[in-house]
Amino acid sequence: MSATTDDLPQPIAHRSERARERAIRKAENASLSDTKRRLSSTGATIAAVVIAVIWTVPTFGLFITSFRQPADINTSGWWTFLSNPDLTLSNYTNTLQFTDTITVAQSFVNSLVIVIPATIFPIALALLAAYAFAWVNFRGKNILFIAVFSLQVVPIQVALVPLLSLFSNGVTIGNWAVFPGLNLNGVEGSFARIWIAHTIFALPLAIFLLHNFIAALPNDIMEAARIDGASHGQTFFRIVLPLARPAIASFAILQFLWVWNDLLVATIFTSGSNFPITKLLTDLAGTYGQTWYLLSAGTFLAIIVPLIVFFALQRYFVRGLLAGATKG
Amino acid sequence: MTAFFTWLAGLPPLAQIPVVLLVFGIVIALVVFFIEFAPRSGRKYTIMRLLVAIGVPAVLVLMLGVYNDAIWLVPLAAVLGAGLFLLDLRARGGKGSLLQLIAFMAPAVILLAVGLFYPLVKTLIAAFFSNDGSTFVGLNNFVQVLSNQGLQAVGNQVLWVIVTPILATVIGLAYAVFIDRSHGERVLKVLVFMPVAISFVGASIIFKFFYDYQQGNQIGLLNQIVIWFGGTPVNWLQSFPLNNALLIVILIWTQTGFAMVLLSAAIKGIPDDQIEAAELDGANAFQRFRNVTVPGIRPTIIVTWITIAIVSLKVYDIIAATTQGQNGTSVISYQMVRLFQNLPPQTGTSSAEALLLFILILPFLIYNTNNIRKQRLGL
Numbered sequence: 001m002s003a004t005t006d007d008l009p010q011p012i013a014h015r016s017e018r019a020r021e022r023a024i025r026k027a028e029n030a031s032l033s034d035t036k037r038r039l040s041s042t043g044a045t046i047a048a049v050v051i052a053v054i055w056t057v058p059t060f061g062l063f064i065t066s067f068r069q070p071a072d073i074n075t076s077g078w079w080t081f082l083s084n085p086d087l088t089l090s091n092y093t094n095t096l097q098f099t100d101t102i103t104v105a106q107s108f109v110n111s112l113v114i115v116i117p118a119t120i121f122p123i124a125l126a127l128l129a130a131y132a133f134a135w136v137n138f139r140g141k142n143i144l145f146i147a148v149f150s151l152q153v154v155p156i157q158v159a160l161v162p163l164l165s166l167f168s169n170g171v172t173i174g175n176w177a178v179f180p181g182l183n184l185n186g187v188e189g190s191f192a193r194i195w196i197a198h199t200i201f202a203l204p205l206a207i208f209l210l211h212n213f214i215a216a217l218p219n220d221i222m223e224a225a226r227i228d229g230a231s232h233g234q235t236f237f238r239i240v241l242p243l244a245r246p247a248i249a250s251f252a253i254l255q256f257l258w259v260w261n262d263l264l265v266a267t268i269f270t271s272g273s274n275f276p277i278t279k280l281l282t283d284l285a286g287t288y289g290q291t292w293y294l295l296s297a298g299t300f301l302a303i304i305v306p307l308i309v310f311f312a313l314q315r316y317f318v319r320g321l322l323a324g325a326t327k328g
Numbered sequence: 329m330t331a332f333f334t335w336l337a338g339l340p341p342l343a344q345i346p347v348v349l350l351v352f353g354i355v356i357a358l359v360v361f362f363i364e365f366a367p368r369s370g371r372k373y374t375i376m377r378l379l380v381a382i383g384v385p386a387v388l389v390l391m392l393g394v395y396n397d398a399i400w401l402v403p404l405a406a407v408l409g410a411g412l413f414l415l416d417l418r419a420r421g422g423k424g425s426l427l428q429l430i431a432f433m434a435p436a437v438i439l440l441a442v443g444l445f446y447p448l449v450k451t452l453i454a455a456f457f458s459n460d461g462s463t464f465v466g467l468n469n470f471v472q473v474l475s476n477q478g479l480q481a482v483g484n485q486v487l488w489v490i491v492t493p494i495l496a497t498v499i500g501l502a503y504a505v506f507i508d509r510s511h512g513e514r515v516l517k518v519l520v521f522m523p524v525a526i527s528f529v530g531a532s533i534i535f536k537f538f539y540d541y542q543q544g545n546q547i548g549l550l551n552q553i554v555i556w557f558g559g560t561p562v563n564w565l566q567s568f569p570l571n572n573a574l575l576i577v578i579l580i581w582t583q584t585g586f587a588m589v590l591l592s593a594a595i596k597g598i599p600d601d602q603i604e605a606a607e608l609d610g611a612n613a614f615q616r617f618r619n620v621t622v623p624g625i626r627p628t629i630i631v632t633w634i635t636i637a638i639v640s641l642k643v644y645d646i647i648a649a650t651t652q653g654q655n656g657t658s659v660i661s662y663q664m665v666r667l668f669q670n671l672p673p674q675t676g677t678s679s680a681e682a683l684l685l686f687i688l689i690l691p692f693l694i695y696n697t698n699n700i701r702k703q704r705l706g707l
Contacts, residue, residue: 041510041613048506051499052519055581058538059522061549065537077547106341113341117348124356125436128363132432137421142701144437149700151444153693155642157661158682161668161675162447162454178398183330190337191344200443203436232428233364261527263645267665274341278529282649285533292540292547295533303530310525314518317525321586322593 066091066296073292091297100283101272104298111276111305113191114266115259118198119252125199126206126251127244131236133207134215135222145211152204159201160268167193167269194269198259206251209323213247214240250320253313257306277302329391363431367424377427381413382406448686454679461675469680478663482684484572485659488579488643489688493636496580497629500587505617508595517592521585528582528645535578536650539564568656575657578646583639587632594628595621634692641689660685 064078067087076084096105132138133145170181184190217240225235263278270279281298288294310317332351336344362380365373385405394401412427419426458465474482507516523531540548541563551561565571598621606616622629647653647662664681667674 041506044506044613045510048503048510048516051503051506052516055520055523055584057549058534058581059526062534062537074542074547075545077545077549077552079549079552109341113344116345117352120349121352124352125439128359128432129436132429136429136432138429146697146701148437148440150693150697151440153638153689153696154444154448155661155682155685155689157642157644157664158451158686159444159447160665161673161678161682162450163443166442166447176397177395178401180330180393180395182333183393184333184337187334187337189341190333191341191348192333192336195348196439197443200439203440204444207436231364231367232432233360236363237360257525261529263527263529263648264642264665267648278527278645281529281533282645285529285536285649286652289536292537296537299530299533303526306525306527307522310522318589318593321524321589 062296065292066300070293091293095294095297098294100280104280107275107277107280110274111260114194114276115256117195118259119255121199122202122206123248123252126203126210129207130210130214131240133211148204148207156201164268188273191274197265197269202255209251210247214244217243249316253317254320256309260306330393359431363428366428377424378413381409385409451679451682454675455683457676459674459676469676472677473680480656481658481660481663488576488640488659489637491576492579492640493633496583496636497587497633500584501591504588504592504595520588523582524585529649531578531582532646532649539574565651566655571655571657575646579640579643583636590628590632594625598624638692
């Protein structure tokens with residue numbers, strides 16, 4: 001785990017300086033032994049290209065398939081599409097309207113409704129806790145922090161069943177009922193349970209990541225604020241929040257992708273009318289396993305959002321991964 | 329609270345987002361407001377602190393919808409709050425500092441205690457009771473899990489955990505080294521990294537299509553390749569034990585990019601002079617890799633390996649979206665969810681499986697925790 005804190009994006013200005021230095025060094029280096037290196041690495045480059053092709057072909061195949069006529073998909077391989085380039089968008093329009101328990105389009109909306117609050121909630125709560133872990137001194141801080149950190153790797157499978165029963169049956173001690181729980185079992189269209197579940201499961205990593213970053217803020221700034229008479233509340237808002245923006249962005253992207261791509265939590269905490277798209281796709285794959293026009297278009301509808309996020313915010317995404325290599 | 333959520337559920341889905349965010353924002357604003365005035369001195373603030381200390385716990389208990397039988401929990405919460413207030417008067421950081429700290433920590437800590445810690449303990453207990461939770465059955469649940477087809481699932485899970493991290497890390501490392509400083513490094517990186525952003529469900533369907541088997545013309549590329557080489561098509565996902573390997577390939581496909589990015593960043597962190605020195609000493613590319621690069625990035629290799637191992641322990645989606653545990657492909661992490669979804673739920677055996685999973689993860693947990701403890705103490 002030693003890499004986690006070292007690799008964190010450094011909030012201090014030294015970063016760009018160091019990068020420039022390294023770039024200069026690298027340029028000198030390149031002129032020194034460029035030819036030598038390139039010669040020896042031709043084989044390596046070929047190997048890399050081969051791996052890249054192998055890694056891309058399955059996705060590419062399904063992508064092409066999603067634009068082919070349903071009749072063609074089941075009679076000829078996608079690699080023959082060039083000899084019979086009859087492409088169409090109708091798979092997508094048909095899939096969006098396809099009804100299992102709900103339409104694919106509705107499940108897409110459900111995914112959005114789940115993912116936005118489930119990304120914002122844990123960040124807000126974790127920021128408060130992370131600030132206290134980093135800049136408020138109290139007894140038992142280390143032990144509590146280590147406990148939170150350890151919860152990161154607890155398989156959520158362990159927590160699912162009791163949490164669901166907590167939501168539906170509430171708390172009962174012996175025969176004595178104390179709390180009734182959320183009582184949302186029969187309520188169609190409620191996302192409360194999955195929001196809460198995702199928030200809870202995200203907290204350990206969120207606290208850990210944000211704490212690492214906030215704790216690395218320069219002590220001088222915090223000290224100066226304190227001398228100027230800033231309270232914890234003011235310091236939190238005026239100094240920590242603006243400076244922690246890169247860390248917040250990194251975690252937000254990780255969490256967004258995690259929730260959008262999740263199936264397990266959704267399987268347990270959603271029902272019929274509020275299935276997200278991953279759940280609907282899985283059901284479709286089970287029921288309509290050979291209906292490839294549906295599955296191919298559905299898959300790309302489901303991965304378009306993460307891919308957009310991925311390409312637009314790659315830098316933050318990588319940073320988040322580097323900083324918190326233990327998301328579960 | 330139930331009333332609020334029920335009302336919220338009646339709104340159109342998209343309208344629920346702003347409403348719930350607004351309500352959440354108000355709650356957070358109140359917490360922050362309290363954080364701000366808590367440590368101030370003066371009679372006015374002391375009274376406000378007292379009101380909050382007594383009022384908030386009581387209102388929370390009420391909002392959770394406490395039963396009439398247990399209505400006395402409301403005054404109890406108020407009394408506990410008052411106790412905190414008194415304790416706070418003598419806090420080390422000055423009046424108000426303890427309540428302020430609680431305002432910072434309580435939301436997250438309470439949620440974690442209720443949503444992760446309590447369930448963990450509950451599962452631990454449920455694993456030793458019968459499925460309806462009425463009788464203590466000792467290790468029976470575990471015996472049941474480890475007999476029948478259960479043993480297959482345990483074996484498969486172990487296979488997943490051993491094979492996936494090794495292959496993903498090795499391929500990721502090789503790839504990171506191959507593309508380091510090559511032309512088009514960025515593009516090559518993105519191609520292999522992209523699967524990290526794709527859901528396991530998406531990846532599973534992509535590969536299900538790749539492995540597809542049909543009578544007559546093949547539309548799955550893998551079978552077509554077999555045909556090009558003069559073989560006969562195979563129904564891949566139904567042929568045990570090969571199907572397990574093919575499913576593991578899906579996870580490796582998604583995790584290699586992750587390993588590659590982590591390791592690539594570590595490789596770039598190795599000082600150039602070390603590599604140059606080795607070069608001057610006449611070390612060839614492979615020797616440089618073995619003797620300079622690998623030792624330099626060993627901690628990252630371990631982190632990568634552990635992270636992917638943990639992911640493979642929890643894999644559920646891939647099985648659910650492909651074989652659903654048929655033909656000897658089940659794993660513990662999948663089976664436990666299925667057992668729980670049985671009617672009636674097999675809570676006992678399901679918890680036993682969850683506990684087995686937890687035991688498998690324990691070594692990683694201990695390793696990670698030790699590391700972070702060393703780091704914290706070193707600070």
